[in-house]
Amino acid sequence: MQLKKPIGGSLAAATCGLLGALPAAPVVAQEAPRWEIDSSLLYYGEDGERVTDVSLMVSARRAFDEDRALDLTLTVDSLTGATPSGAVPASTVQTFTTPSGKDSYTVAAGDAPLDDSFLDTRVALSAHWRAPLGESMRWSAGFSASSEYDYLHLGVDGRLERDFNLKNTTAYVGVAYSQDDMDPVGGAPIPLAPMREVGNLSSKAGNDSKDLTDVLVGVTQVLSRRSLLEVSYSYGSSDGYLNDPYKFLSVVDPVSGAPVPGPAGSGLDLYVYESRPDSRTKQSLFAEWRHAFDRDSMAVNFRYMTDDWGIESATVEARYRWNISDRSWLEPQLRWYTQDAADFYRTVLFEGEALPRHASADYRLADLDAWTVGAKYGHRTDHGEFSVRLGYYRQEADATAGVAVGDLAGFDLVPPLTAVIVQFGYKFQL
Amino acid sequence: MGSPCELLVETDSGALAQRLAAYARDEANRVDRKYSRYRPDSVISALNGARGKRRRVDEETARLIEYGAALWRMSEGRFDLTSGVLRQAWNFDEGPVRADPARIPALLARIGWQRVTWEPPFLTLPEGIEIDLGGIGKEYAVDRVADFAAAHTDAPVLVNFGGDLRCTGTPPTNRAWLVGIESLTRAGEAARRIELATGALATSGDTKRHVVIDGVRYGHIFDARTGWPAPDAPRSVTVAADTCSQAGSYSTLAMLRGAGAESFLDAEGISYWILR
Secondary structure, eight states, X not given: OOOOSOOHXXXXXXXXXHHSSOOSSOOEEEEOOSEXXXXXEEEEXXXXXXXXXXXXXXXXXXXXXXXXXXXXXXXEEEXXXXXXXXXXXXXXXXXXXXXXXXXXXXXXXXXXXXXXXXXXXXXXXXXXXXXXXXXXXXXXXXXXEEEETTEEXXXXXXXXXXXXXXXXXXXXXXXXXXXXXXXXXXXXXXXXXXXXXXXXXXXXXXXXXXXXXXXXXXXXXXXXXXXXXXXXXXXXXXXXXXXXXXXXXXXXXXXXXXXXXXXXXXXXXXXXXXXXXXEEEEEEEEEEEEEEOSSOEEEEEEEEEEETTSOEEEEEEEEEEEEOSSXXXXXEEEEEEEEOOOTTBOSXXXXXXXXXXXXXXXXXXXXXEEEEEEEEEEEEOSSEEEEEEEEEEEEEEEOOTTTOOGXXXXXXXXXXXXXXXXXXXXXXXX | OOSOEEEEEOOSOHHHHHHHHHHHHHHHHHHHHHHOSSOXXXXXXXXXXXXXXXXXXXHHHHHHHHHHHHHHHHTTTSSOTTGGGGGGTXXXXXXXXXXOGGGHHHHHTTOOGGXXXXXXXXXXXXXXXXXXXXXXXXXXXXXXXXXXXXXXXOSOEEEEETTEEEEESSOOTTSSEEEEEEOSSSTTOEEEEEEEEEEEEEEEESSSSOEEETTEEEOSOBOXXXXXXXXXXXXXXXXXXXXXXXXXXXXXXXXXXXXXXXXXHHHHTOOEEEEO
C-alpha cells in the first residue's frame, strides 16, 4: 500500500473545510478507571491501659456502568489492652480466674477490675453486587464474614430500591440475616454461675451461637436542588446466646459493700457470669438531612432506638464540610449519644437478695452519655485523595444509684472513658 | 437520524436548555430531510435522479461531497460515497437481515468515485451511479449542533445522536461526561466506560446490524472495492477526536481496515477502544 502514513492532517483539513473551523480545545478522553480503592488506617486508643484498636480497611469498587458495581471490603483489626470485666473495685485485693480457667490474676485494692487477657485479631470480609432492575429499580445483594479466634460471623443481605417522582424520591427495603458462632476461651459460661478456681470448668458449657435478622425500610426525598432528606426505620431481632462470655458481676455485702466469699474451696470471692435474655428485638428510626451551600455542605442526622431490653437511645450527629479550595476540605464532626440502662443492668448484686433472672454489669448496657468531637481534613492530588481524621471520645455512665453502700461509696464504679481516634485515609483509582 | 438523539446541558437556565434543544431538534431534522435517500424531495434524490446530467449543488452539499471525496482518497477507495447501492445485496434496513452476495459483481460496476465528475460546485453522476451521504451526515449534524452550542454558551453541553457524540463548553461537574461503550453480548450494558472532558466520540460497529452467512458474521460497513465488509473487522470501534466528523471517519475507516484496524489507529496516534 502506498498510503501507510497517517491521515490525521488530511482529515483535519477536510473537517475544517466541512465545518468551517476546528474547535479550539483538543479532545480529552480516557477510559474511566475500573477500580476505586478506598483505604484507611485507624488508631483508637482508650485511656488508662484499656483497649487499643489498630484497624486497616481496604475497600474496592469495580463499576461496570452507572448502576452496576461490585464492592469488596476487607478489614483487619488488632485489639489489645484491657476491658472492664463487670466486677467492681474493693478495698481488698481481688483474685480472678482468667477466662481459660488456666490461670488467675489479681487486682489491687481500689482498682477497677479489668480483664487484660483481651487480645484479638479480627478479619472481616464483605462483597456486594448492585445492578439495575428495569428502568427505575435497583437491587443489591452480598455477604459478609468475619472471624476472630473465638468468634465466627457469617451474614447475607439484600436490598431493593425504587425511584419515583422523576427520581426525586427513592424508596428502599433491605433485609439482612447473620449467624454468629462463639467458641469462647474456656467455654461459654453458664448464666449466673459463679466464677470457679483455676482448673475447674464446671461453670462453663462449650460453645454457643446466635442469629440476627434485620429489616430496613426507608425513603430518600430530594427537597430542593440543594437539600435531601432520608428517613428510615429498622427492625432487628436476635436470638440465641447474647451474653458477653467474658463479663461477670460482683456479689457484695448489702451493708459493707465488700465482696462475699465464693464457692467453697475456690478461694475466690463471689462473681457470677452475666445473664442476658436469649432474645432481643430492636427498633430504630433514623433521619438525615443533607444540604449543599454554594461552596460547603453539611449533614445532620438523628437516630432513636428502643429495644425490649429497656434500652432507649438517641444519637445526634452533625458534619460540616468546608471546601477550603478546589483540592482541600476540612470537616468538623460532632456526635452526641445517650442511652438509658437495660432493665437488667446491675452494677453489683447483693448477697441475700433473690438472684434475678437476668443481670449484667456490662457498662455498655448502663445509663450513659457519650460525645465525639473531631475533624477530618482531606486533600486531593492528581493521583488520589488523602485524609486525616482526629477525634476525641468521652463516655460517662451513671451507675451508682442505689449501690453506693459501704466501701462502694468511695469508688468510681464505672469510671468515665476517654479515647482518641486517629485515622489516615487514601482514596485512588486504578 | 434513525436513532435516539439527545442533548444534555448542565445549566440553571431553562431558556438556554430550551434554545439548544430546539436548535438540535431542528438541525437534526433539517440535515435528515435534506440528505435522506428515502425522501423524494431531498437533495440526494434530486442528484440521484439526474440521469447523467451535470448538476450544481448548494454550498453545504458541496462541503459534504468534498469531505466524502477526501475520505475516498484517504481510504484508498475503501470508503466511497457511491457505495450505497450495495444495500441491494445487503439489506440491513428493515425486516429480517438478508444478504444476496450473488448480486455484488453487478453492483460493483455501479460504484466508484473515480467515475464521478466532481468539479465543485458541479456534480455529474454517470447513469446508474448513486450518491449517499448517510455515512457522514449524522456526525456532521452533531458537529453543527455542538458548534452552535459552543457559540452560545460556556455551559457543559453534550450532543448525542445515536451514540455519536461531542461535548462543548466547560467540563461538567463530574469533570467529564461518562460515556459507556455498549457490550457486545449484553444489550444496554457498558463494556467500557469513557470519560470525555472535551471533544467527540464516535462508534462504528455491527452489534445492531449484521448478518451471518455460513457461520461468518458480516457487518454493515462495506469496502467499496470488494462489496464485502473487510475481513476480520472489529465488532465495535470507538474513536475519540476533536470533532464528531473526525471521530466517525476514523472509526469507519478503521472498520474498513478489518484485521488491520488497530495498527491503522495506532499509526494515527489517537485514543480508541476496540471490541472484538
